[in-house]
Amino acid sequence: MDDSDAGTPESVLEAHIVTASARASTGKGAARKSRASGHTPGVLYRAGEEARPLNFNVAELAGIYRKTADPNTLLTVKLDGVDRLCLIREIQRHPVSRVVEHIDFYEVSPEYVVQVDVAVNPVGRAAGTRAGGLLRVIKRTLSVKAPAGSIPRLLDVDVTNLEVGQFIRASDVVAPAGVTVIFKRDFNVLTVEGKRSERGEAPAAGAAPAAAGAKAAAPAAKAPAKPAAKK
Secondary structure (H helix, E strand, O other): OOHHHOOOHHHEOOOEEEEEEEOOOOOHHHHHHHHHOOEEEEEEEOOOOOOEEEEEEHHHHHHHHHHOOOOOOEEEEEEOOEEEEEEEEEEEEOOOOOOEEEEEEEEOOOOOEEEEEEEEEEEOOOHHHHHOOEEEEOOOEEEEEEEHHHOEOEEEEEOOOOOOOOEEEHHHOOOOOOOEEOOOOOOEEEEEEOOOHHHOOOOOOOOOOOOOOOOOOOOOOOOOOOOOOOO
């Protein structure tokens, strides 16, 4: 992986954008009115400031949560012409439809460290594939800690030198500067498996292995039935 690409806009995760407007009143009655008018009620929290009751765009929230239910989802809340980088603090959903009924955001700075899952991206052609091997991704995402403003979009893993039967483990993954891969016990992330014949595929059901060069044996001829003895 080329470290010079770390931190560029193309390599950093983009925050989902949500539009918000101020909500004058709070309480269950005010929340019901917001939902009746086609909005999702919520609250924006920020350290050292009072909580701000807000209305959010229902369609934008629905689009985000069709893609992800991750509580660490990063969002840019557009409020009064200002973009605020936020994490989800709490979500309340309808018990049957699972529609988001209320949502609380917590504003963070780009330097605030969060834990998220990032997709593994193999880079290069593995040496073992030139010998007929097959690259296999064992773990498609890895948990990382990163500043909220620098979450990598993908974790690039160089597989160029990976031979048949070798593995790349979580501890081998080189993350961008400021990003740490998290694991309690080390585990395999990628490998190159051998050819199908080398992986010992089982014969088809009911088939018996034949000796090399041997011809199929003809079925044994049945002896003619003896005539019944006369009494």
